[in-house]
Amino acid sequence: MIGIIGGVSPRAGLDIYKKIITETVAATDQEHLPVLLFSFPNLIGGRTQYLLGNSTVNPALALAQVARQLEAAGATVAAIPCNTAHAEPIFSVFEQELIRTNQKIKILNLIKETVSFIKRSFPNSKVGILSDFGVRNEGLYRDLLLKEGFEVVESSDEWQERVYAAIYDPEYGIKGQSLPITNKARLDLHAAMDELKKEGAEVVVLACTELPLAIPESDHNGMTLIDPNRVLARALIQAVAPHKLK
Numbered sequence: 098m099i100g101i102i103g104g105v106s107p108r109a110g111l112d113i114y115k116k117i118i119t120e121t122v123a124a125t126d127q128e129h130l131p132v133l134l135f136s137f138p139n140l141i142g143g144r145t146q147y148l149l150g151n152s153t154v155n156p157a158l159a160l161a162q163v164a165r166q167l168e169a170a171g172a173t174v175a176a177i178p179c180n181t182a183h184a185e186p187i188f189s190v191f192e193q194e195l196i197r198t199n200q201k202i203k204i205l206n207l208i209k210e211t212v213s214f215i216k217r218s219f220p221n222s223k224v225g226i227l228s229d230f231g232v233r234n235e236g237l238y239r240d241l242l243l244k245e246g247f248e249v250v251e252s253s254d255e256w257q258e259r260v261y262a263a264i265y266d267p268e269y270g271i272k273g274q275s276l277p278i279t280n281k282a283r284l285d286l287h288a289a290m291d292e293l294k295k296e297g298a299e300v301v302v303l304a305c306t307e308l309p310l311a312i313p314e315s316d317h318n319g320m321t322l323i324d325p326n327r328v329l330a331r332a333l334i335q336a337v338a339p340h341k342l343k
Contacts, residue, residue, distance in 0.1 A: 108310060214323070309326060
């Protein structure tokens with residue numbers, strides 16, 4: 098059974114569940130896969146805030162607690178729909194906690210699944226990364242993509258500030274104003290992607306799970322947009338029922 102460790106942006110958990118449904122071969126309700134979505138945003142601290150040193154509580158401990166609850170409820174494979182949660186200071190502690198308590202649940206890695214997808218589908222492409230500070234500063238996609246031989250483009254400091262605000266600003270950012278997404282957030286993100294285009298990006302990773310909520314399109318200005326949540330949804334289906342994967 099699929100498990101989703103939610104609460105790391107509550108909408109991201111709901112988003113990946115929707116994408117699991119969309120990517121499943123099913124003609125009736127009964128033909129869809131069982132999925133457990135456990136969302137405890139009240140327990141899981143901010144990932145970027147921890148990485149930037151603005152919080153001393155590692156969210157890995159709460160993430161591991163949710164994973165244990167999913168396993169106890171019957172999940173055999175799970176994933177965290179949050180890019181920043183996969184930063185080494187968080188994800189390594191999360192894995193250590195599961196080992197310490199002898200958990201058997203298989204955890205898919207969002208970053209590795211996405212890079213593997215890019216390697217299969219867009220070899221030799223120049224990859225742009227649109228992300229918040231946590232993902233950029235930790236080099237989550239950059240380091241793995243460079244290791245695989247890709248050229249990588251990331252936002253300048255000026256544009257990184259605008260992308261961060263488009264996600265977190267309480268008045269117009271996606272986290273605070275997601276129904277509907279504000280026009281300013283979308284315009285700023287489109288402009289940031291245009292800057293990546295000027296640097297030669299051919300493929301852009303929407304490397305924050307809020308970003309596909311604001312940018313549901315599959316391409317922008319001639320660049321292919323990669324939604325890691327959709328990649329992860331497909332990987333979860335593949336892990337439990339490959340014959341059900343579209």
